[in-house]
Amino acid sequence: MLKLFRAELDKYLLEVKTYYPDQIVDMVVKYILFATFFYGFVYNVRNSTAYCVAYMYWIIASSIISELSMSISFEKQVGTIEQLIIKPYPFWLILTVKTYVVLLITALKGALLFAIIRITLPISLVFNINLVWILLVSVIGFTGVGLALSGLTMKFAKTASFESIISYGLLFFSGTIIPFDKMPMTVQRVLNVIPFTAGINASQKLLDGNSQVLYVLLWLLLINLACFVIGYFVFNAFFRNVKTNGVLNNY
Template sequence: MNLIKAEFRKSLIEAVSYYPDYIVGLITDFFILLIVINTEGNTTEKVFGYILWMLASGVISEASMCISTEKQLGTLQNIMIKPYSIAQIVTVKTVVWFSINVIKAIITLIIAMLFFGIENLFRAEYLYITIFVCIGIMGLSYVLASVTLMFTKVASFVNIISYGFLFLSGSIVKIPDVLVYTNPISYGVKYASLILENGLRLTDTIIFLSICASWLLAGYLIFKFMFNRSKQFRWTY
């Protein structure tokens, strides 16, 4: 609990200090929203996919950026001797920034509903799907963080990976069905549409939770393996 409070306080200070960056981010999100709304397909489904991507992209990047920053500041070694494991610290940082990004997502939802007349965006099903998708995507975040432990510059390419998931969300272009089952975001959007069409079905729920759980577990195991291996090499700065 102390770790969560400390990280939340630190993140709020950073957010206030660099508020112009967040304003620019909101404007960028708005322009992407315009693109999403004006592409073919179910508008509600596409906007939900976009919001899902907004939140998941923050989860993807935060851990890697955290490791990269600490390495460049020369304080990564200090983190490792704290009473909390590096996995705990990375997880808490990600959860805190996810909470802050929720505010951006809500603003985007309100804009979509008020100015573009898109309905049914605030649904309980969407909330629980978003939470589990972001938990699953945390696995990829662990993988990127572990690679960044050895190669700091990897963090520079995280945004490219993140925008790749924007396309996998189906918000910009329709993706092949075979890709839908490969990651939490793609299937999360499909799962939401299945719930709206057919109601909550056990088979669809099992597939959804299995994809999210497998990504989280695989990512965490890779993180542990890479973290142990990284101690045997000289970290690159």
């Protein structure tokens, strides 16, 4: 397992080093988005730390979800996906390990981004170590969504449109553009059962000193495990389908 993590980490770091201009552009775009939303929508309206947490969740969730399906699409395009399948690890486990590699690199990039934001924008941030544990629980659910999209990619090859819809949908419902308490009550109830928004809500309750944080954490763990299990079964269903029909390498 550790060897698999090291291999995926080395591979991802090589990609980052090779295509570093893309990483710089990505950081600049995310900085501009942050500044635009912060000043245009929520400045002096919400707690700035809660806003940053929501934005960080969006960065990590969208990176994980898109990276898994993009890697499948690339492997199919170059015809090397079967080499992944014959490795001495289950295919879904390889993708799950890749998730945590992406999490690590994205978190480091996010930390750098927020360091720049802290220096260049009039914003104050408060750090609580428990926010990290909430994020790690939430990543379980992100992985489930990523696995489900990876299954779709194995079947249909190109799912960029799905990724874009999911990514910008997550941004909209993260509370970054419109705070949760400003949304209709029905929408708030629906968002409470979605791992992404439930994680953000749990973080905000923690920052607000809410006494029901333990209950929120248990609920968060439950829905994230459920999301992972659903994503796992969706992935395996598509995986069996493409193997049975012999279209695994079709692109």
